[in-house]
Amino acid sequence: MKKYIQIAFLFTSLSLTACGSSSGGSSGTGASGTLSAGFAVNCASCHGANGGGGRGPALGGNVGSLSSFTATVRSGRGSMPSISSSSYSDTDLQADYNALK
Secondary structure (H helix, E strand, O other): OHHHHHHHHHHHHHHHHHHOOOOOOOOOEOOOOEOOHHHHHHOHHHHOOOOOOOOOOOOOOOOOOHHHHHHHHHHOEOOEOOOOOOOOOHHHHHHHHHHHO
């Protein structure tokens, strides 16, 4: 698990550097808590490490209901790809929803 977190951190750092995104806040924290490694791997390169936006929109306070957030993540929207539960667990998704709402 520790190796997975290190890889996720490295991937996120490289992704943010590559797209020139500025997260505008402390890395890895949403409006009310810490975001998951699943968010770091699947979402941070566009939405910022803290969900504050970048290439994709800011998410903090703008996530709607849990069911709509889940549907958007699982099905994608516009240029956002769908993300399967094998890549981003339901547990991480729900924890991130709670941190971002």
